[in-house]
Amino acid sequence: MAFGTLDGDDDEVMSEINMTPLVDVMLVLLIIFIITIPVINHAVKIDLPRATNTPNDPKPQNINVSIDAAGKVFWNQVEVDQATLASNIALAAQQQPQPELHLRADREVRYERVAEVMAAAQHGGLGKIGFITEPKQ
Template sequence: MRRRRLMSEINVVPYVDVMLVLLVIFMVAAPLLTQGVQVNLPQSASQPVTTQKAPLVVAVNAAGQVYLQDKPVSMDELLAQVQAARAHEAGVQVLVRGDRDANYGRVIEVMARLQAAGVQDVGLLTESAEHGATGAEQG
């Protein structure tokens, strides 16, 4: 009678299968998590944004719709939420991302309403012409 010899190798095929399934899930889910409001920023020779606190980002898309932190809001909701955020955490910077195809008047209206609501340091986000990085200019 022959004794069977114990196999001392680990079968890695099931682990590879699980890894590939997870890879596909992350490849599909990652763009959904990072996608925000589609805004084509104008290009300028500005410096990259460096802030200690996360800024409030107000976006105006090409159709003139206003978003706060990638969520659509009306102008009254925008002002109320910005004022509440600044009351909760003083010194929070407000940056406006205006699509290059957006109506210039709409972007200026948003900035003027923010300043009328007490936000004196509104910045404009642009895209660096040479690196594609996001920069800000204070207004």
């Protein structure tokens, strides 16, 4: 039995796949998709509510308090004495929202001096104290 030969015997069964119906079905599906896609993408018209937003309150500036090896206290790089330190802390505690106190202490300073500054901050009303350190090299 020969496949796809035209030798004149019409009694033999032709066993090739007929592609014409498959192409017809694919063309019909293509036309259906071309027609239905614009309908699917139709958006619903909605009148959305309008809203206004207010910007968040700006964060206050951080206060840098430094203590050098001799025990001198610096408020934002300006040397202050104990009375000035207490008055500056009281003024900073009245700000809303309260600023953070960033405490930088020299490695050689006595812990007692650091504890005095922390106690002054606590008595003055500052609740947020952060210790600033440098990483090991």
